[in-house]
Amino acid sequence: MVERYVMSVDQGTNSTRCILFDHQGRLASVAQREHQQHFPRPGWVEHDAVEIWRALQRVVPDALSEAGIGVDQVAAIGIANQRETTVLWDRHTGAPLGRAIVWQDTRTAPLVEDLRRAPGDEYFLDRCCLPPSTYFSALRIRWLFDHVGGLERRAMAGEVLFGTIESWLIWNLTGGVDGGLHVTDATNASRTMLMNIRTLTWDEELLAFFGVPRLMLPEIRSSAESYGEARSVVPGVRITAALGDQQAALFGQTCFSPGEAKCTYGTGSFLLLNTGSEVVRSRHGLLTTVGYKIGDQPPVYALEGSIAVTGSLVQWFRDRLGLISSAPEIETLARTVEDNGGCYIVPAFSGLFAPHWRSDARGVIVGLTSYITKGHLARAVLEATGWQTREVVDAMNADFPVPLKLLKVDGGMTANNLLMQFVADVLDVPVVRPMVAETVSLGAAYAAGLAAGYWADLEVLRRHWHRAGQWLPDMDPGRRESEYENWQRAVERSLGWMRPPRHE
């Protein structure tokens, strides 16, 4: 019998990757292509949607040839994507109307301020469970309507389509101008500020509020169901899954039960907790989001805490301070000392995110004495990631009745043993690393394979998950408490540093 594979496309912020997985959920081949980042003005970040589509057209055949298989051996294709990035394109020509506005882009900040004053956070939280923020797509559509001449009129006339990246790719894969499917999934739609979090349908009031015509929006589908067959790149292969990348990682880590959580440690870090079929409205600064929705089953929700600066603090230590020459060396340097020597670094480079949400905070290094060496600073850098994780977990434990018992981790920083041990120590729960590090791609593959019948059920997927490593808490409780207090005192000192500009 010819072996069949599931294809996963991870369309990320920096690159597009195609990975094939075998029946045991093991990686069979990888192909990757980076795309250009455009920074036309301070705070603006853009991608060329056509370049991303071309990247997909390249990496898919590359992955097939590396594995030495044909399109007929692909059982299904699933897509995970950078979330909230906004593409508008012409329904009749298929050409993007300007560059895609990326999730990191902060051009809508003034609009956020206006919305928070009126109608206020509650108005939005009641409907989509998201407070106004520069992340979400609806504000970008509004901004484009207000700044691109004739765009709003054309959208009202039904000539313009909106999508996050997965919509754009699926539309192109399924024929584009020639009958392409205009769909999104509930996880991606839950990041637009336009979807009702309970009904999983476009919210008429929010559409009216932002002035977004229903005509331009994709149809909201499940995260795992057969959307249709691809007509190009992988002709005849069914597209059976789409998820936002962090939700895909939650799925790839097989966090299928309420109370299970994962944290992806990259330049920033994202901690997601499965809260089951319940919409939990956070009172502690977390976001409520759709975790995944399988076929006709009820949706599974999640709480999300994002930490802006984790791996990027190590990069700063390497590139700006020049105290190490490669990121992994931070561990070597940190191990030259026994502890932090009383030094703490709060990396509030652009304010503090979850659970504080203080844009007036800026980074501080506290506890400096003549005793402090670069080794202590290296420790403080790693500990900052540990304590920020602890703050998010504390917020989750306060919002959700099932306390966290175990944290599943992935991402580049999981290679750092000192950090992973510290995370286990400060959370006081075991931290486990799975054998397949590519959890985003794996999650999209799992969802796609599930919908295509390649894998029978969630239990089969659970059995594919194996521990590659585990760190158990090993810190004296008294020390944990006093160190946490020190961290919290350091955070207090970071607050209120930025002041509104003085009017002369």
Place this chain on the structure above:
Amino acid sequence: MTGPVQSIERAAAILRLLAGGPRRLGLGEVAASLGLAKGTAHGILRTLQHVDFVEQDAATGKYQLGAALLHLGTSYLDVNELRSRSINWADALAARSGEAVRLGTPLEGKVLIVHHVFRPDDTLQTLDVGTLLPLHASSLGKVLLAYGTAPVEAALDSGLEMYTRHTVIAPERLTEALAEVREQGWAVEVQEMSMGEAGVASPIRGQGGLVVGALGLSGPVERICDSHGRPRPNLITLLREAARAISRDLGAARW
């Protein structure tokens, strides 16, 4: 017998010149001082820079001795860097072989475990990272001894401790075993450190082919070896593929 290699003589002269004074030197100064064509001097300087023996100042473009020269006697590759670069390959090796994977480097006459991937069967296992193993009684250690990453004389001088009745304790037998490792490209240990346990290991090479560590599979003897007590050929194949892949990532061209 061939004569001395001219480019190496010239490289040595450049290093002596840079070591001679506290001042950084420009390309023109180096070339003029040694009577070399600028192109020749530039080629040698760039190669020395590639192996970190020479550093170029970003602002002035002038050259000075590299930090790596000060640490010639110690490993040039940071162990945490080695782990980061190996982690995906080590995971894939554990998934495909079904066995535990460990990565070792030398530390003060022992093998230091710098990375460990659990056997993928979800049994209770604890991370061995930071553990020290004997050089002569472990497959990881034998690889490090065989390729000169850990000095064999020091191991022999300190005496070969017996852990089980299978431990190789006769110096001449160890020397033979190490020659065999070099010949076949991998090392094996069957119940030499503890009864019931076995392991196989293969070298990880860095720039220029220098062995910087050892990658190994380990577990119960009946899983690692066949009924004749020989390591299973499929495990050796998977192990060597993974070790070669890591070596390629680290810049070992031939592997």
